[in-house]
Amino acid sequence: MSGRLQIRAILGGLLLAVFGYCMAQLLDERGLLKETALVELIPDLVSSPYSAPIQEVKPELAVSPEPRKKHIIVDAGHGGRDGGTQGHGMLEKEWTMLIALLLNDDLKERGFDVRMTRKGDDTLDLAERTQVSNGEANHLFVSVHLNWSAQPKVSGIETFFSPGRVLTAEKEVRRELEVPPGAVLDDTRSQLLAEAVQQHVTAVTSANDRGGKDGAHLFVLRHCVAPAILIECGFLSNEWEAGLILKPSYLKRLASGIADGITHFLNSVKEDELYGVMITPERPEIPSPEVLSLSATTIPTEAGDLPDVPTFGVAQEDVVAAP
Numbered sequence: 094m095s096g097r098l099q100i101r102a103i104l105g106g107l108l109l110a111v112f113g114y115c116m117a118q119l120l121d122e123r124g125l126l127k128e129t130a131l132v133e134l135i136p137d138l139v140s141s142p143y144s145a146p147i148q149e150v151k152p153e154l155a156v157s158p159e160p161r162k163k164h165i166i167v168d169a170g171h172g173g174r175d176g177g178t179q180g181h182g183m184l185e186k187e188w189t190m191l192i193a194l195l196l197n198d199d200l201k202e203r204g205f206d207v208r209m210t211r212k213g214d215d216t217l218d219l220a221e222r223t224q225v226s227n228g229e230a231n232h233l234f235v236s237v238h239l240n241w242s243a244q245p246k247v248s249g250i251e252t253f254f255s256p257g258r259v260l261t262a263e264k265e266v267r268r269e270l271e272v273p274p275g276a277v278l279d280d281t282r283s284q285l286l287a288e289a290v291q292q293h294v295t296a297v298t299s300a301n302d303r304g305g306k307d308g309a310h311l312f313v314l315r316h317c318v319a320p321a322i323l324i325e326c327g328f329l330s331n332e333w334e335a336g337l338i339l340k341p342s343y344l345k346r347l348a349s350g351i352a353d354g355i356t357h358f359l360n361s362v363k364e365d366e367l368y369g370v371m372i373t374p375e376r377p378e379i380p381s382p383e384v385l386s387l388s389a390t391t392i393p394t395e396a397g398d399l400p401d402v403p404t405f406g407v408a409q410e411d412v413v414a415a416p
């Protein structure tokens with residue numbers, strides 16, 4: 094790891110720790126949190142236990158050797174008194190449960206620890222679902238739903254992602270890390286997770302790709318500490334899609350596509366500990382005068398001449414994109 098990368102990793106660890114603390118304070122105020130140790134709330138992707146390629150984990154080695162287990166929360170939408178939407182004789186809560194159970198099995202076979210917010214036809218309010226997710230140091234929260242539209246022709250899959258985490262506690266994080274006023278703080282992990290899931294699930298099902306969408310209006314996404322997504326697996330109002338959802342083989346493909354996306358995301362995190370977490374400086378870095386004179390004397394132009402005015406070694410698009 095280079096010195097620069099190390100600094101980045103340390104900064105990132107600090108960032109996540111501070112962020113976790115801020116979220117804990119926030120949730121405590123809202124009464125969503127019982128007596129949970131602060132350390133358990135930090136979504137510490139930085140110390141991911143998945144040091145071996147996830148696909149290569151054999152079912153018999155499924156139990157993580159880590160003393161502190163980490164989980165993926167699978168949330169079957171609705172349940173109990175809340176049936177969700179309905180169409181073509183199908184009630185959403187029953188079908189989200191089937192998909193969630195298949196997803197649970199698939200993820201466990203891949204060596205992940207999984208916890209479900211409900212295992213039966215239980216009534217859970219949104220705060221209770223969030224509380225399950227925030228009760229342990231989880232990597233991810235995935236909520237499974239089915240869609241409905243007044244337009245019977247509308248079909249397809251869409252995935253909502255939670256808003257940038259760091260931004261939730263931006264003021265505190267900036268103060269703790271002494272981030273310069275002009276620098277941009279961002280956490281796009283939920284969005285990257287949503288994009289990975291959307292891409293994989295539409296690939297294996299050939300469903301209409303309705304894309305990844307900002308789910309800032311969705312309570313469960315807004316209040317989850319870990320990267321969180323809500324996937325709408327298809328429209329019960331569409332006769333053709335409802336017919337597909339009736340088929341066990343299609344449900345299995347839906348579940349495996351979601352699991353593929355999750356695996357892809359966690360593999361990316363394994364390669365880059367701060368995947369999706371960024372601190373962007375106010376201005377692009379300008380090389381020192383020595384570097385400039387070196388590049389001016391060693392890199393000839395296509396015509397073999399030296400450039401009249403040395404460039405600053407910064408791509409034009411970077412300059413344009415700088416805030």
Ligand SMILES: [Zn+2]
Nearest residue numbers: 170177238239
């Ligand atoms: Zn729903």
